[in-house]
Amino acid sequence: MLSESIILSSWQALLAEGFKSPDALLDYLGISPESAGMSELAHQDFRTKVPKGFADKMKPGDPDDPLLKQVLPVVDETADIGGYTEDPLSEALANPVKGLLHKYHGRVLLTLAEGCAINCRYCFRRHFDYKHNVSGRTGLPAMLEYIRADETIKEVILSGGDPLLLRDELLKETITAIETIETVKILRIHTRMPIVLPERVTPELVSILAHSRLKVVIVVHCNHPRELDHAIAVRVGHLRSQGIHVLNQTVLLRGVNDNPAILCELSESLFEAGILPYYLHMLDKVKGAQHFDLPAEKALLLYQEMRKKLPGYLLPRLVREIPGEVSKIPLGQ
Numbered sequence: 001m002l003s004e005s006i007i008l009s010s011w012q013a014l015l016a017e018g019f020k021s022p023d024a025l026l027d028y029l030g031i032s033p034e035s036a037g038m039s040e041l042a043h044q045d046f047r048t049k050v051p052k053g054f055a056d057k058m059k060p061g062d063p064d065d066p067l068l069k070q071v072l073p074v075v076d077e078t079a080d081i082g083g084y085t086e087d088p089l090s091e092a093l094a095n096p097v098k099g100l101l102h103k104y105h106g107r108v109l110l111t112l113a114e115g116c117a118i119n120c121r122y123c124f125r126r127h128f129d130y131k132h133n134v135s136g137r138t139g140l141p142a143m144l145e146y147i148r149a150d151e152t153i154k155e156v157i158l159s160g161g162d163p164l165l166l167r168d169e170l171l172k173e174t175i176t177a178i179e180t181i182e183t184v185k186i187l188r189i190h191t192r193m194p195i196v197l198p199e200r201v202t203p204e205l206v207s208i209l210a211h212s213r214l215k216v217v218i219v220v221h222c223n224h225p226r227e228l229d230h231a232i233a234v235r236v237g238h239l240r241s242q243g244i245h246v247l248n249q250t251v252l253l254r255g256v257n258d259n260p261a262i263l264c265e266l267s268e269s270l271f272e273a274g275i276l277p278y279y280l281h282m283l284d285k286v287k288g289a290q291h292f293d294l295p296a297e298k299a300l301l302l303y304q305e306m307r308k309k310l311p312g313y314l315l316p317r318l319v320r321e322i323p324g325e326v327s328k329i330p331l332g333q
């Protein structure tokens with residue numbers, strides 16, 4: 001037991017051991033920087049960060065690997081194309097308290113952690129100024145005051161930076177504080193960690209979530225069936241055995257998953273791992289990610305193919321986010 005608890009509490013060590021430079025990652029995979037279109041400039045703009053376990057799912061020698069493409073800084077990012085901006089969702093407009101976003105009825109989103117376990121090149125927050133927008137623990141009282149003052153808020157969402165980067169104690173403190181607001185019923189956690197570093201889902205974490213009076217929903221983020229494995233399914237099983245719902249969101253990415261067969265396989269593999277598909281997002285038009293974008297017509301064709309093949313409960317909702325709208329906007333309904 002003792003040795004197991006030592007192994008299980010080492011997710012922070014695993015995180016620290018991850019790749020932090022594109023050269024080291026490519027060297028590990030036996031791929032030349034030229035063949036992969038690697039760019040040091042893009043890396044300087046948004047630092048490379050990849051847990052080793054995620055890199056181990058990439059195919060050595062393949063510069064087009066769909067997992068590698070999600071994390072490798074490339075020359076395409078540095079092209080300056082009109083229409084792609086640093087704050088594509090105009091989030092600054094819906095930011096009444098530092099670290100809190102209130103865009104949609106009944107739900108607020110908190111950004112508590114500075115950064116993520118992995119840096120995804122297509123991330124709409126790749127230019128997000130965490131230092132000035134994330135107040136962490138010191139900002140919590142102001143966020144709680146805001147939530148307490150608005151009884152229409154039923155759900156608190158912890159989101160990116162990845163909230164599971166927080167230590168258990170801080171997470172527990174935060175959840176306990178949210179629980180004191182009676183009108184809040186649901187705690188949602190948006191996190192890529194169960195996919196890219198499943199070791200984070202420790203028995204201690206599961207226990208914290210299981211003992212909350214709030215209904216807990218975890219939304220993971222997986223873009224390709226090759227990201228999934230047995231270790232993930234086991235950890236998801238631990239969450240589900242405590243009544244925690246586990247959903248997935250995917251970003252539609254050119255060159256990674258813009259293929260109906262891959263997306264159908266993703267839905268089926270997610271289900272096998274105990275995860276239900278929730279959203280399939282159109283890319284947010286963030287500067288540096290233009291090469292991942294797909295025209296809406298192509299996305300719709302692809303979605304029609306998925307609809308033909310999948311049972312309704314495995315078909316994610318294809319959505320786009322438009323600043324100022326009251327919800328995410330469905331495509332192809």
Ligand SMILES: *Cc1c(COP(=O)(O)O)cnc(C)c1O
Pocket residue numbers: 101102103104107108109157327328
């Ligand atoms: C996406 C999002 C939500 C959650 O929307 P759902 O449609 O309920 O998943 C809430 N707040 C913000 C700011 C969001 O971007």
Ligand code: SF4
Pocket residue numbers: 115116117118119120122123124125160161162192221
């Ligand atoms: S895990 Fe999510 S928030 Fe973090 S870099 Fe990737 S896409 Fe962005």
